[in-house]
Amino acid sequence: MENKFAELRKRYEEVSALGSARAVLAWDQRVTMPPGGAPARARSMSALARTVHSKATAPEIGRLIGETWDWAQAKGPDSFEAAYLRVLKRDYDHATKLPSEFVGEMSAAASAAMAAWESAKKNSDFPSFAPHLEKMVDINRRQAEYLAPGEPHYDTLLDLYEPGMRRAELEPLLTELSEGMKPVLRAIAERRAAVSNEILKGDFEEGAQLALADEIVKALGFDFSKGRQDRSVHPFTTGFSLSDVRITTWTMRGWLPASIYASMHECGHALYGMGAPAEFELTPLAGGAGLGVHESQSRFWENFVGRSRPFCEWLLPGLRRHFPGKFDRVSPEQFYLAVNKSEPSFIRVEADEATYDMHIALRFRLETALLDGALKVKDLPGAWNAGMNELFGITPKNDAEGVLQDVHWSQGTIGYFPTYSLGNLMAAQLDEAMRADIKDMDGLIARGEFAPPLAWLRERVHRHGARYFPADLLRKAIGKERETAPFLRYIKTKYSAIYKF
Ligand code: MG
Numbered sequence: 001m002e003n004k005f006a007e008l009r010k011r012y013e014e015v016s017a018l019g020s021a022r023a024v025l026a027w028d029q030r031v032t033m034p035p036g037g038a039p040a041r042a043r044s045m046s047a048l049a050r051t052v053h054s055k056a057t058a059p060e061i062g063r064l065i066g067e068t069w070d071w072a073q074a075k076g077p078d079s080f081e082a083a084y085l086r087v088l089k090r091d092y093d094h095a096t097k098l099p100s101e102f103v104g105e106m107s108a109a110a111s112a113a114m115a116a117w118e119s120a121k122k123n124s125d126f127p128s129f130a131p132h133l134e135k136m137v138d139i140n141r142r143q144a145e146y147l148a149p150g151e152p153h154y155d156t157l158l159d160l161y162e163p164g165m166r167r168a169e170l171e172p173l174l175t176e177l178s179e180g181m182k183p184v185l186r187a188i189a190e191r192r193a194a195v196s197n198e199i200l201k202g203d204f205e206e207g208a209q210l211a212l213a214d215e216i217v218k219a220l221g222f223d224f225s226k227g228r229q230d231r232s233v234h235p236f237t238t239g240f241s242l243s244d245v246r247i248t249t250w251t252m253r254g255w256l257p258a259s260i261y262a263s264m265h266e267c268g269h270a271l272y273g274m275g276a277p278a279e280f281e282l283t284p285l286a287g288g289a290g291l292g293v294h295e296s297q298s299r300f301w302e303n304f305v306g307r308s309r310p311f312c313e314w315l316l317p318g319l320r321r322h323f324p325g326k327f328d329r330v331s332p333e334q335f336y337l338a339v340n341k342s343e344p345s346f347i348r349v350e351a352d353e354a355t356y357d358m359h360i361a362l363r364f365r366l367e368t369a370l371l372d373g374a375l376k377v378k379d380l381p382g383a384w385n386a387g388m389n390e391l392f393g394i395t396p397k398n399d400a401e402g403v404l405q406d407v408h409w410s411q412g413t414i415g416y417f418p419t420y421s422l423g424n425l426m427a428a429q430l431d432e433a434m435r436a437d438i439k440d441m442d443g444l445i446a447r448g449e450f451a452p453p454l455a456w457l458r459e460r461v462h463r464h465g466a467r468y469f470p471a472d473l474l475r476k477a478i479g480k481e482r483e484t485a486p487f488l489r490y491i492k493t494k495y496s497a498i499y500k501f
Contacts (some may be wrong), residue, residue, distance in 0.1 A: 001071040005081060008064040012088065013282045015056045020240040022048040027238050027246055031230045057095045065089050080279070083467040087284040090163070098146050106143065109135050110412045117410035124400035126381050133409060134377045137370050140414045154368055157415030161291045162422060164469035167368070170418055173484055177421060178361040178391070180488040184354060187501040188342050189393070194499055197338040199330055206251040206259075208322040213249050213263035215318060220301060221454040222247070222267050226274055235262040237269035242281050245273045256323075257339055260315075264306040268298035271454060275462025285465040289473050291416070295423025296430060297457065303353050304431045304490075305453070310446035312336040340498055344392035346401040354495055355392070357424060362387040363406070363417040371414060426474060428487035430457070433478040 025045050033041060065085055072081035098106075113132035120129035144153035154167045162170075214229055222229070225243075232248035239245040247266035252258040272288055280286040288294050305311050313332040320327045327335075342352045348359040366383055369375035375383055384403040389395050396402030408416055434456050435441050444452055460477040468476060475481065495501075 001068055004064055005068045005072070008061065008068060008088075009084075009283070011055070011058070011061055011064070012284065015052060016282045016284075018048060018052045018055065022052060023238050023240055027240075030232050030236070031246075031248060053095065057092070061088075061092055062096065065092060078467070080285075080467075083285055084283055087287075087466050091284060094147065094160070098143065102142065102146065106139050106412060109139055110410070113410040113412070114407065117404065117407060121400050121404040124398040124404065126399040126404060129404065129410070130377050130380075133380070136409060136412045137377065137414070139412060140371065143412075154371055154415060157371075158418065159415075161413075161416050161419050162470060163290050164471055165292075165422075169482075170364075170422075173425065173482060174357075174361050174364055174418065174421060176484045177357050177425070177487070180484060181354065181358060181491065184492055184495055185342075185344070185358070185392075188354060188495060188499050189344070191499045191501065192343060195337050195341045197341040199327075199334060200256045200338050201254055202256075202326065204251075204253060204256045204323055204326075206253055209251045209256070209259040210249070212318055212322045213259050216260065216315070217247070217263055217267040217270075219448050220264065220267050220305075220450050221271055223274060227270055229263065229266075235266050237266045237273065239270070239273045242274060242276055242278065242286060245270045261302050261306055261339075265298040265302040268301035269294055271301070271457070272297040272462055275458050276465040277463055280465045285467055287466050289464070289466050289468060290470045291419035292422030292426060293461070293470050293473060295420055296426035297423075297461070299423050299427040300430060300457070304427055305445060305450070307336075307339050307353065308442070308445060309333070309336045310442045312339065313446045314448045337498060340494070342495065342499075344394050346388070346394065346396050347405055353424075354491055357421045358391045360417050360421040362391055367409070367414050367417065422470075422482070425482060425484060425487050426470075428490045429474065429478060429480060429483065430461070431490065432486045433460075433480075 022045060025041060025048070029037070029041050029045075065088060068081075069085055069089075072079065072085045075081050109132070113129075113136050116129050116132045120126060140157060141153050144151070144156040148156040152167065158165055158167060158170065210229075210231060214224075217229060218224065227245040227247065229247050229249060231250060233250065235247070235249050237245065237247045247263070247270045249259050249263040249266060272294060276286050276288075309332065312335045316327060316330070316332050316335060319330075319335075340352065342354040344355055345351055348356070348363075351359055362384070365387065366375065366380065369383070370377065370380070381399050381403045384399075385395050388402065434453060438444070438452050438456060441453065444450070461473065464473055464476065467473075471482060
């Protein structure tokens with residue numbers, strides 16, 4: 001059996017190495033490639049994708065998984081071998097259950113939908129996008145049916161992003177979360193003028209923003225001998241191995257927080273990516289436990305650390321150094337208030353911590369209704385605007401700042417948005433547990449000593465890689481089930497102090 005498992009590993013290593021090569025091409029495409037490189041790059045990437053797919057779906061892999069399964073289980077469900085096979089089987093089943101004509105149809109439909117979405121968003125023209133969205137909803141239903149015939153479709157799609165989770169567990173969490181947030185948002189709304197963020201607007205030289213972003217992630221523990229940070233149109237993280245993880249940030253000349261917090265967010269993803277044990281290299285266990293857990297890591301550094309009072313205290317000297325004259329008379333408290341100003345906004349990606357999850361609640365409600373057939377695509381803009389009004393008390397003036405703002409549905413990702421809220425909830429649970437263990441967290445953060453919180457996350461979360469389902473990982477890490485109370489406590493405590501209610 002050892003020999004068969006070794007053969008399986010050898011096959012997977014090749015798939016993984018080729019996948020990394022493709023990821024390098026994708027990184028280069030978004031970071032350094034000149035526009036003229038696009039057609040040749042598309043050819044190379046699709047050739048590699050086909051090679052990876054055929055090697056990853058080779059019948060021998062399925063056979064070897066089957067032959068080694070019981071042997072691995074006998075070593076214990078948490079053993080390296082059993083976890084290895086569980087994650088690999090999941091990927092293998094997914095890749096082999098979808099007929100190749102369907103995969104082709106799905107990818108062509110998604111490309112067409114994305115192009116239609118881009119121009120619809122530009123012209124705020126939902127009707128031109130509607131037929132494409134109808135097609136993507138239908139494709140999602142069919143995909144779910146191929147993957148798990150007869151199972152509720154939303155459960156199957158959600159499981160692609162949040163392994164092991166069901167809608168019946170998710171829905172009460174999201175409802176509790178938005179109900180819990182409503183009184184907080186009402187209280188903030190009555191005191192909106194109390195907080196100003198004017199000091200974050202102005203003219204901030206972009207080279208200085210990037211230099212500061214490098215200093216910040218280095219302080220957090222991002223190892224530049226095993227990664228780099230560049231600039232791209234949208235921030236992202238990718239990795240080619242445990243010791244080559246790339247992050248990008250963006251800069252907005254007139255709005256300083258964009259680069260700082262994008263950088264901290266992506267750094268959180270990268271620290272997780274760099275934090276798996278060396279024995280997980282070239283195995284399916286290197287990738288992280290799911291999108292919600294990944295997002296808990298990015299949000300932890302971005303918000304629970306980055307938007308904390310002690311962090312602002314630590315950051316201020318760096319701001320003064322990089323932007324001479326601009327922060328001389330700004331106090332840490334003023335900076336803290338400015339980066340935590342909360343206001344209802346139309347756009348999810350610009351939302352603050354207090355309002356963010358309401359955007360997710362709206363998308364969850366609408367995407368489940370679309371998938372169930374309870375909501376027709378043509379009625380989506382109306383349902384969107386009604387939801388915005390109910391949750392935020394504001395109505396988008398057009399579909400571009402309403403229902404057309406996100407790219408996700410056009411790409412065919414339904415069941416993905418909730419992982420953002422799951423990440424916030426988990427980050428709050430981890431933060432509470434960490435603060436119980438590390439007594440002087442605020443003092444450490446104020447002094448720029450980020451190694452103890454990172455070591456805590458390495459020990460509780462990172463070293464397990466994809467070994468456990470997210471819910472099991474949380475239980476392992478802190479002995480708790482998923483819950484909303486820590487996040488609601490955190491938000492209430494923080495914002496009632498900021499807005500004095
Ligand atoms: Mg993220």
